[in-house]
Amino acid sequence: MLEKLTVAEKIAMLHQSQPAVPRLGLAAFHTGCEALHGAAWLGRATVFPQAVGLGATWDRALLTAVAEAAATEVRAYRHDPPEGTEPASLNVWSPVVNPLRDPRWGRNEEGYSEDPLATAELAIAYCTGLRGRHPDVWRTAPVLKHFLAYNVETGRDVVDVTVPERVLYEYELPVFLEPLRAGVVAGVMPAYNLVNGVPNHVHPLLGRALRAARPGVVICSDAQAPSNLVTSQRYFATHAESHAAALRAGVDSYTDNGPDPAPTIERFTEALARGLITEADIDAAVGRLLALRASTGEFDPARDPYAGTRRDVIACEAHNRLAARAARSAMVLLRNEGGALPLRDASVAVIGPLGGRVLRDWYSGTLPYAVTIEAALRDRLGPDRVTAAEGVDLVRLVAADGRHVHAAPDGSLSLAEGPGAVFAHQDWGTSVQCPSPVHTLRCLDHGYLTAGDDGVLSVTAATPDGWTVRELWRLEHSLRNDASGRYVSASLIADADAPDLGLRLERVADGPAEAAAAARAADRAIVVLGNDPHINGRETVDRDGLALPADQERLLRAVVAANPDTVLVLVSSYPYAIDWAAAHVPAILWTAHAGQEQGNAVADTLLGANNPGGRLPQTWYGAGTELPAPLDHDVIGSGWTYQYHRGTPLFPFGHGLSYTTFGYGPLTVCREDDGWLAAVTVTNTGDVPGDEVVQVYATPHDWPVRAPARRLVAFERVTLEPGETSELRLPIPSWVLSYWHEGRLNGPAGPVTFTVSASESTSKATSKSTSTTTV
Structure with missing residues (x-):
């Protein structure tokens, strides 16, 4: 088909909004549909937990199922859209794979983990669901965001991030390369910022790294980023030069000037006339874009197994049940002194600004329904045993x-x-x-x-x-x-x-005074605090610290003073430095904003119907921790993340408690062709069913460069009945222990100590044994 298009028609296809070509039977097409934690920006859809909440599940199979549901609903909006709306694009801009290096990043809610292995594995799982299991036709065509070293919203289109080569190859690149190599990714979106002096939209790594991993990958620009090369970044003098450079670097689709393709067409027409690009450059980009469209069955609908998808699947009962499962799986129990949870026979006061609300974020769909924590507890305990006070x-x-x-x-x-x-x-x-x-x-x-x-x-x-x-x-x-x-x-x-x-x-x-009175009148107080995902920590807005808002901290302290039998429920898109709460509140439960089933999941966890099995996907630092500057991307030299941080965290990476206990047998690790294979048994040694996230860490000993204190090399979430034992075999890929030295990536070397535990900090793995071996 490419050879039948005129030059003008091909240039027009470089814009996000591609016009129809009736003489060839080509329909209009646009790149871009959001599906980060459910189909978004289309209307009513199933809303799953935020991506950081999905990361907290550590559950590959669950993420694949969630993505399958999201992609199915996108397909419904494609084939059976509501009257008066345009069909959805099957090119979905999800997931976000930037590692959560800095918990102050405004878009923390969009990532999976601070760890590259966890991020890459969960991204592969999510993209597998988005892509679908048909050998030829993709359910949707996922695009990874945002390449490269993107963790700052403040001046995001002009900041120049310095990334040492070792950090680049060990920390930043694997989260993109591994999903590409797995064959489940259709495209990658460059980030707004510059890296080592070069804007990401013209960075040589687009070709040298991404296309080397998957030659046909589509590079799709972020919104208005091509124009930024001239306007805010001033990297080029003219748009014709900037667009030509981006095309030669590998950018295929230009999300620029909204739905208006005229400026993009004008710039590429001029660039071609001036000899800044060739028709072959245009053909290469358009060829990749047409291949992406073909992969979703657009050009052969008779062979498309998803073409019959209709709108009755949107927020259907099966997807609602999956949303409930995901919300329950994302619950992380941070603290539980003296068995404060689960709640016994008690009256409760639900206190705080988030107890009676379920909040969306910028990349959420329209909630089909919403169950609040207050409503769910009333449903389970009875209306006469639940009081509420917003506390403001x-x-x-x-x-x-x-x-x-x-x-x-x-x-x-x-x-x-x-x-x-x-x-x-x-x-x-x-x-x-x-x-x-x-x-x-x-x-x-x-x-x-x-x-x-x-x-x-x-x-x-x-x-x-x-x-x-x-x-x-x-x-x-x-x-x-x-x-x-x-x-x-x-x-x-x-x-x-x-x-x-x-x-x-x-x-x-006086809100806190009324809340304190409500707490005194109840057996237990449940204080629900956290953030609104549209305020002070979101796209374009970074946090300036880790503290709770002052009014929320005062409210919590007033309630605890009135009733020490208090449970803190944090509903947030990111970690907080809750040092006082960690010392004075008996039980603390964290969840990301969990979507339509949030209230049911929290209530079931508080009451013991759901045994929390989520684990922290990033380190929770204490209030006294001096974090590196936001633009300091030297994870190794500056001590970012659990791998290189030398202080004691408030709650470590991988932490999460359970209502049961687990024990481990001996860990064995043997070499394989491309890495290692770890084997271990884990047993539920308690008296209730529960989920354990088995985490294998490695400590290298003889690297010629500074080695991480511990590095996650394998993980698996497993469900066990009381007394049940599971024998796990966990593959450890060699790339996770490769290191950059003397200008190249070196394979694993020297003795390595492997440890299996329930968090990166063994001493924090309360009531859970660990096992260690050195090979």
Whole structure:
């Protein structure tokens, strides 16, 4: 088909939105559909736990099943879209495989693990589900994001990240190369940043590494990144030069200028005319794009086994059950002193801003339903045994002249005499982008206080979840909109340069005091804290530290003082430095935002119907830990991640407790052609069924370079009944113990001590034995 296209038609195909070519029977096509933890941006869909929550399951089979469900729903939106909507693209931009080096990264929720082996293995599992098992036709065509060394949102399009060669080859590259070599990846998306002085969209590693691993891989640009080569990065003088360089480097598809292909067409036409590229360069890119389309059965629908997929599979009962299984599997029990969990016969007070809410993130689909923690506990314990207190202050907004903000039935606002509308006030803390705290104000009778595109205030927002979050406010002598940076004027429009109105908060109810009273009146208090994925830690916004927002920390301490029998449930996209809680709260449970079944999963875990089997996919550092600078990507030299960090973490990588206990037999490791094979038995030595994540670590002894203290080399999640023993055989690939030295990647060398345990820190593996062998 390629030879039948004109040059102009081929150039047009380089843009994300490819036009139809009726004379050849080619339909219009666009790259890009999100499926990070379920089909996203299409409408109603099954919402699974965030990617970091899927990472916490350490369960390859589960990730494959989740991806199969997500891809099936994408197929439904392709073949049977709702009336008036465009069919979905079968080119899905998922998963994100950047290792979670820095827990302050705004997009921490999108990755799987800080460890390259865990990330690569889980990515292969997820891509296997997205690709499907048909030998010829792919269910969807997955694209890995974001190549290369992408862990910073602050100035992400201009930052130049220095990555030592050893870190590049041992830490950054394997997460991309291993899924490519597994044959389950259709494409890779470069990141916005520069690496070692070169923008990723023209980096020689696109060809030298990615295409070497999989010659036909499609390189698909990130949004507006091709133009950034000239505008923000100023790496090239003209767009014709930049686009030509990107094409020669290997970029095939250009996500630029939204759906408008005209600028891209103009730039490539000029580049061809100036001799900056050849028609052969264009043919190579278009050929790969056509092959991607062909792989999904587009050109031969009669042979497409997925073409009959209809919308009745979207959020179907089977997918809902899978969402429940995934949410339960992602629960991580961080602390459980004195058997505080599971909860016994008790009345409970559910306290905190997240107890009665289920939150989406930027890459979520529209929830088909949502079960909150509060609702799930009421369902199980009975409504008379569950009380709730949000624990936030209630306030009114009052101007300097004494008038209050009033809300009309339609959500519009006005200033008038007399008591005004009452708002629930929430402090969400600070970020790199906003060093002063940001706040939300939710009108009890309406929605969130928001500023429209024109700055006009209303209380019509259901939740703060736009790309630009207009529901965030700063308290700087007066109310100031975070999105626009403008103060509220007397006309209740966020359009003032100075705080002339003097709009301030007037407290009418003390949230922590009411929460403490609720805690005292119940047998047990369950405090649910964490983040909103659209605030202070998300795409474009990095965190400036690891602490809980100050108001949440104060709330927790007030509740514990009122009722020491408190359980802390953290629902968050990233780790927190919860040192005080780790010392004073008997039980702590963590989950990522877990989707539609979040409440059921948490309630079942608290009550013992679900034995938590999740394990931390990244290190939780303590408050006193001095983390390297965000742009310091020298994982080895700077002591990032469990492999090279020499301090004592608050909770180590791989940590997670259970309601049962496990014991291990001797570990044996023998050499194989391409690595090793570890063998070990694990037994449930307790009295309830449970899941163990068996983790094999290696410590090299005679490397000529600094070796990691411990490195994960194999893992497996296994379910065991009381007294049951499983004999596990765990392959250890040689690449995981290869090291970079003297300009090349060297195979494993010297004696290596292998340890099997339940976390990277043996001393933290409470009630779980370990076994060690040296080969």
